[in-house]
Amino acid sequence: MSVALPRLGLGTAPIGNLFAEVSERDAAATVAAAAAEGMTYFDTAPRYGHGVAEDRLGRALASGAAPGAVISTKAGWxxxxxxxxxxxxxxxxxxESLESSLRRLRRPAVDVLFLHDPDDFREEIRRTGYPAARRIREEGLAGAIGFGMNHCEPLAAYVAEFEPDVVLIAGRFSLLDHDALTTLLPLCAKTGTTVVVGGVFNTGxxxxxxxxxxxxxxxxxPDVLARARRCRAVCAEFGVPLAAAAVRFPYLHPAVGSVVVGCRSADEVRxxxxxxxxxxxxxxxxxxAAEGFVPPELLEA
Incomplete structure (x- = not known):
């Protein structure tokens, strides 16, 4: 089944201290700012700060920061x-993973449970992982299930075999990386699998x-930096910030239901x-498209 998610969500890896420390106060302000901006979808994972991101998100949401929040987390590690x-x-x-996440999130269930980066565990996923995820969904501990990964080829193989409700692909559908368009996105459109796109800034x-x-x-x-600067220059000719084109780009494909952006402060959220x-x-x-940053087929419709 396809999953209806808010169009824009907050990726919580940064408030789990990814790359730099974030204070408790700034983490809470980040979640509150996201809610104020209508970003009511929050994506998290136990591995984001070894539980820190989930705990901070759970604490902020328990204070009433975002009524009706939609939450996805991940399992497998x-x-x-x-x-x-x-x-x-x-x-x-x-x-065990999900129960620990629910404690940190202070929730009885999550809206989406992703199996997290199972690139090299195809047999384990087939034998135990996905059947267990189905049972978790049937019990109501997760509203939808799927896979969250950074690489398109193994993710597409899982979509072809299991036809999950939703998948998250990070960094592979951006102005600089169109890898997801080769197989993954057309396949998800065919199976009705909702796609969440993360990493639209390609790590910044x-x-x-x-x-x-x-x-x-x-x-x-150096060549990738030059390409990014060229992309910025083209956007500037139209008075559009590069970040705006980067965030809006994934929506050009009809299989994309949501984009999540990682933020470490209220200012970044806004x-x-x-x-x-x-x-x-x-x-x-x-x-x-003429410069190679947008696949032309996305504009044909």
Missing amino acids: LLRPGERVVTDWTERGLR LLADPRPGAMFHYRETP ANAAAARAEIPPELWHRL
Whole structure:
């Protein structure tokens, strides 16, 4: 079944101290600002700060910051002392993971449960992982189930085999990376699987293409930095911030139901919400297509 999600959501990895420390106060303000901007979908995971992101999100939501919040979390990796994580795709392991998440989130259930980065665990997912996720859904502990991953090829294989309710693909459907369009997105359109797109800024490069910016969690190669700057220059010709084009780009594909953006402060939330509301002239999309930043087939409809 397809899943109806808010069009724009908050990715919570940054408030789990990804790349830099975030104070408790700033984390709470980030969640509150997201709710105020209508970003009522919150995506999280136990691995975001070894439980910190879930705990902070749960505390903020328990204070009434976002009535009617939609929450997705992830399972498949169990937290252990000393910042260790271990994989466990058994039913017992998935339930332990989800129960721990629900305690941190202060919730009886989540709206979406993603199996988290099972790239190299196809047999375990087939044998125990996905059947357990189905039972979790049937029991009402998760409203929908699917997979959250960074790589399109294994994710597409899971969609083809299981036809999940929803998937999250991070970093592979952006102005600089069209990998998801090859197989994953057409397949999801065929199966009716809702797609959530994360990583639209490719780890920050498309938010601010400066020397030292990261791309796919690594230092940006010079040619990729040059491409990002060229994309920014084209957007500027139309008076559109690069960040606005980056956030709006995934919606060009009909299988995409939601975009999640990671934020570490209330100011970042407000900036990204404004970017998502920006008007994008059709002429800009066509110009970006001519420059190779937008696949032309997305504009044919």
